[in-house]
Amino acid sequence: VFVGNLPYSIDDDGLKDIFKDYNIISAHVVRSRIDRRSKSFAFVELSDEEEQKKSLEGLKDVKSKGRVLVIKVALSDQVQPGDDTDRCF
Template identity: 35%
Template sequence: MRIYVGNLKYSVNDDTLRAMFSEFGEVASADVIKDKFSGQSKGFGFVDMPSKAEAEDAIQALNDTMQDGRKLTVNEAKPRTERAQQRF
């Protein structure tokens, strides 16, 4: 299951994001999204967890929690096409 993680502190990197979710189960990938020109974090990322049950546990546990003074938004990631349709 792909998980969206928003409102991350700009200093959070892929390893930090992976560590946040690894306590809930296996993490296949953890990617903080960066600006392609500056390399600066955009303040959100995605985590892939193979087990849907573990992913749902992580979402339940981490959504609306404080991390480094910021309230995280954690939910199931929506497909790109779905988001693009919402803009119009």
């Protein structure tokens, strides 16, 4: 699951807290390799498609620190944690 418009101050634990009602396998805020600052988006891996559907519906219009989060199905061509997007020329 792609999660966008995150507060810059959120960490992986805060992200997991948002998804606590769903069966989380992993949750990672994407950070800059240069300064480790949040890029304001993340990816959450859930146990199965049913949990994914439940999270998309259950977290619709959810806010974190005043920001409405964008939660949608992650596409395979989106940046994944660990991808080196800071060295693009």
